[in-house]
Amino acid sequence: MRRKKFIFFLLLPTLLLISFIILYPTISGVMLSFKNYSLYNFQNIEWIGFENFKTIFSDPFYIDTIWNTLKWVIFSVFFQLILGFILALLMKEPFKGRGVYAGLVFYPWAISGFAIGLIWSWLLNGQFGVINDILIKIGIIEEGISFLSDPSLAMFSVILVNVWYGIPFFAIMILAALQSVPDSLYDAAEIDGAGYFTKLFNITIPYIKPTLINTILLRTIWVMNFPDIIYGMTRGGPAGSTEILAVKMINTVFYESDYSKAAAHGVVIILIFFIYTMMYLKLTSKGEFSL
Amino acid sequence: MKKKIFPKVIRIILLSMFFVFAIFPLYWIVITSLKPTQEIYSFPVRYWTNNPTFFGYKRLFEFVNFKRYFVNSIFVSIGASFVSTIFAMLSGYILSRKEFKWKYPIILFLFFSQMIPTYLIMVPQYTMFSKLNLINKLTSLIIIYSGFGAAFSTIMAKGFFDRIPKSIEEAALIDGCNEIQSLFKITIPLMLPGLSAILSFSFVNNWNELFTAVMFLNTSDKYTVPVGLYSIVSKAGVQWNVLAAGIVIALLPTIIVFAISQKYIIAGLTQGSLKD
Numbered sequence: 001m002r003r004k005k006f007i008f009f010l011l012l013p014t015l016l017l018i019s020f021i022i023l024y025p026t027i028s029g030v031m032l033s034f035k036n037y038s039l040y041n042f043q044n045i046e047w048i049g050f051e052n053f054k055t056i057f058s059d060p061f062y063i064d065t066i067w068n069t070l071k072w073v074i075f076s077v078f079f080q081l082i083l084g085f086i087l088a089l090l091m092k093e094p095f096k097g098r099g100v101y102a103g104l105v106f107y108p109w110a111i112s113g114f115a116i117g118l119i120w121s122w123l124l125n126g127q128f129g130v131i132n133d134i135l136i137k138i139g140i141i142e143e144g145i146s147f148l149s150d151p152s153l154a155m156f157s158v159i160l161v162n163v164w165y166g167i168p169f170f171a172i173m174i175l176a177a178l179q180s181v182p183d184s185l186y187d188a189a190e191i192d193g194a195g196y197f198t199k200l201f202n203i204t205i206p207y208i209k210p211t212l213i214n215t216i217l218l219r220t221i222w223v224m225n226f227p228d229i230i231y232g233m234t235r236g237g238p239a240g241s242t243e244i245l246a247v248k249m250i251n252t253v254f255y256e257s258d259y260s261k262a263a264a265h266g267v268v269i270i271l272i273f274f275i276y277t278m279m280y281l282k283l284t285s286k287g288e289f290s291l
Numbered sequence: 292m293k294k295k296i297f298p299k300v301i302r303i304i305l306l307s308m309f310f311v312f313a314i315f316p317l318y319w320i321v322i323t324s325l326k327p328t329q330e331i332y333s334f335p336v337r338y339w340t341n342n343p344t345f346f347g348y349k350r351l352f353e354f355v356n357f358k359r360y361f362v363n364s365i366f367v368s369i370g371a372s373f374v375s376t377i378f379a380m381l382s383g384y385i386l387s388r389k390e391f392k393w394k395y396p397i398i399l400f401l402f403f404s405q406m407i408p409t410y411l412i413m414v415p416q417y418t419m420f421s422k423l424n425l426i427n428k429l430t431s432l433i434i435i436y437s438g439f440g441a442a443f444s445t446i447m448a449k450g451f452f453d454r455i456p457k458s459i460e461e462a463a464l465i466d467g468c469n470e471i472q473s474l475f476k477i478t479i480p481l482m483l484p485g486l487s488a489i490l491s492f493s494f495v496n497n498w499n500e501l502f503t504a505v506m507f508l509n510t511s512d513k514y515t516v517p518v519g520l521y522s523i524v525s526k527a528g529v530q531w532n533v534l535a536a537g538i539v540i541a542l543l544p545t546i547i548v549f550a551i552s553q554k555y556i557i558a559g560l561t562q563g564s565l566k567d
Contacts, residue, residue: 006470007389014382014441015397021438022404025412025419032415083309090306101306103553105313110549112499112517115538118524119316122323122531130319133336144334164312172557218405225408228501232524250410250502259414266411273406 030270032263039257052264061240069224069244071155076162076223077216083163084170089200091171092178109168117232120161124148124233148234151241158230158242165229170215177211178204213284220280221273245269317542324348324535331531347536355533357540359512360519363429364498365544367515370433372493375440376486382441383448384474388457398449404442413506420507427509435503440493447492451485452478488555491548498545516541 033052037045056062087105091098108116123131126146135141147157185203194202205212227246230236236243236251243251245265252262323331325343351357386398416435417426425431455478463473479486501517508514514522520537523529549556 004391007385007391010381010385011397014378014445017378017434017438017441018401018404021416021435022407022412022442023400025415026407028415028418029411037414086305087309090302090309093302095306099554101310103550105309106553106557107317107546107549108313110495110545111542112501112545114499114501114517115520115541116316118520118534118538119320122535123316123319128332128334128336130336130338133334136335164316167309168313176557221406225406227410228499231501246408246410249408253410253414253506263411263414266408269408269411270406277406 029263030267032260033267035260037260039259048260052261053268055261056264056268061243064240065243065245065248068155068240068242069246072159072162072230072242072244073220073224075159076166077219079159079163080166080170080219081212081216084167085174087167087171088174088178091175106168106172108165109172111165113165113226113228114232116161116165117158117229120157120164120229121148121233124157149238151239154234154238154241158233161233162223162226162229166219166223169219173211173215174208177208181207217277217280217284220276224269224273245272320535320538320542324532324539326532328530328532347530347532347534348540350530350533351536351540355519355523355537356511357516357519357537360514360516361540363513364516367429367432367436368494368497368544371436371440371497372490374433374437375444375493376490378437378441379444379448379489380479380482380486382445384452384478386445386449387452388460398446401442401445409439410502413503416503417506426507427513429508429513429515431507432500432504432515435507436493436497436500440496444489444493447489448482448485451482451488455481484555487552491552492556494548495545 034047034049035045036048036051091102095101123129124147126132126144126149129144129147131147132141132144135145136143145153147153181204185207186199189199189203224244225246227244227250230242230244230247231250234242236247245268249262249265249269252258252265256262322338322340324347325345326337326340327342327344327346330337330340330342386394420426420431425434459481460473460478463477464470468476499517500515501521504515504518505521508518511519511522516537520534520541523534523537
C-alpha cells in the first residue's frame with residue numbers, strides 16, 4: 001500500500017540511526033556488564049555473571065556515592081525548580097526590555113557544562129577567587145574559604161553551580177505555562193477577595209501542574225546523567241566527596257580502564273531511572289504525562 | 292485594576308539579583324581573559340583591568356592550536372545538526388500527521404532513548420566504530436551526535452508540526468499535489484522557524500559535548516573545542532588567562548546561536564516539552 005510505504009520511508013532513517021547509535025550499544029553495554037572486558041583483558045573476554053556487580057557493591061565507598069548522587073539530584077532539582085519558578089513569576093508581567101533580559105538571564109543554559117565547571121572553579125578558588133573576596137569585603141568571613149578542596153563544602157559548591165545552570169530551563173518551561181493560565185480565573189478569584197498566595201496555590205500551581213510534573217521528571221533524569229559540571233570543578237574529589245554515579249562511571253572508564261565494571265555502574269543507573277520513572281508516574285497519576 | 296503578584300520595588304530588586312547572578316560569571320571570565328598574568332593571581336581581587344592584553348588569546352592560538360579545534364568543532368556541530376534535523380523533520384512529520392499501529396511505541400522508544408547515560412554506550416560505540424575503522428575521525432562524531440540529536444529533535448519537530456493546521460495540506464492535496472509535494476512545498480516552508488530552532492538547539496548540544504569526543508579523538512589535530520579545553524586543564528601549570536580565553540572562544544558560537552534563535556528555541560522546548 002502506498003500510504004504505508006510513505007510512513008515507512010520517512011520514519012526509517014531516524015529509527016535506523018537511533019537503533020545503531022543508541023539501542024544496539026545499550027544492549028551491548030548491558031551485556032558488557034556481565035563480562036570481564038578491561039584494558040588488561042581485551043583478548044579473552046568471557047561471561048563472568050554478576051562478578052562486576054559484586055565488586056561495585058562490595059566497595060565500602062559505594063554507599064557514599066549513592067548518597068552523593070541523591071544529594072546532587074534532590075538539592076539541584078529542588079532549588080532549580082523554586083528559583084526558576086520565582087524567576088518565571090517575575091518575568092510573567094511584561095516590562096521594558098523583557099526580551100533582552102530573557103536572553104541574558106537564560107544564556108547559562110547554552111554553555112557547556114564542563115566550561116561552567118571551569119569558570120566556577122575559578123570564581124570559587126580558595127586563594128584568588130572572587131567569591132571569597134566579595135564575602136570578605138561584605139564582612140561575612142575573615143579569610144578565604146576553600147570551597148572545592150574542603151570535602152564538607154565541595155558538594156555544596158557543585159550543587160550551587162548546577163542550580164545556576166538549571167534555573168533558566170525551569171524558568172523557560174514555567175514561564176510558557178504561566179502564559180497559558182486564563183486571566184479570567186484570576187479576575188474571578190479577586191472578586192472573591194483572594195490574596196496573591198491564595199491565587200498562587202489555588203489557581204496558578206494547579207493549572208500548570210502538568211508542566212511542573214513533566215519538567216521535574218525530565219530534569220531529574222538529566223541532572224543525574226550530567227557529570228560535566230562536576231568534572232570541570234572537582235572530578236569527583238576531594239576524597240570522593242562529589243563523586244556521583246555518573247562521575248564514578250566516567251572515572252572507571254578513563255582512569256581504571258575497566259570497561260565492564262563501568263558498564264555495571266551504567267546498568268545500576270538505568271535501573272534507578274526505571275524504578276524512579278515508574279514510581280513517579282504512578283504517584284503523579286499517569287494520565288497527566290503526555291508526550 | 293489587577294493586583295500585581297509582586298510589588299514593583301521588590302520585583303525590580305529580585306529581577307536585578309537574578310540578572311547579576313546569571314551574568315557575573317560571564318563578566319568575570321571575559322575580564323580574566325584580558326588580564327595580564329601578574330594581575331590574575333593578585334589578592335584582593337581586581338574587578339577591572341587597566342592594562343588589558345590579548346596575551347591569553349595569543350598563546351591559545353600560537354601554542355595550543357585552538358584554531359584547529361575551533362574549525363573541527365564547527366565542522367562536527369554543523370554537520371551533525373543538519374543530519375539530525377533533516378531526519379527529525381521527516382519522522383516528526385509522520386508522527387504528527389499519521390495514525391498507525393506502532394506510533395506510540397515509537398514515541399516511547401524516542402523518549403526512553405533520552406534516558407540512556409551517554410557514557411554507558413560510549414564503550415560499545417567505540418568497539419563498533421573501531422570495527423568500522425572510524426576511530427579518531429570527526430565523521431564518527433557526526434554520526435553519533437546525529438543519533439543522539441535525532442531522538443529529541445523528532446519530538447520537538449512533532450510539536451512544531453502539530454501547530455500547523457492540517458487543512459493547509461488538505462487544500463494542497465485537492466489542488467493536485469501528492470503527499471511528498473505538499474510536504475516539501477507547503478508544510479516545510481511553514482516549519483522554517485521550527486526547523487531553525489531544532490537546528491540551533493542541536494548545534495548547542497553538539498558544540499558542548501565532551502566525553503564521547505574525549506573517548507574517540509586521540510590526536511590533537513582532531514580535537515574539538517571541549518576536548519581542547521579538557522586537554523589544557525589536564526596539563527599542569529596552565530595559566531588562567533589562557534584558559535579563560537579558551538572558554539570565551541568556546542562560548543562565542545553558542546551565545547550567538549542562542550541569541551539569534553532564542554525565541555524559537557523556547558517555543559520548541561515548550562511545544563515538545565522534552566530535552567535530552
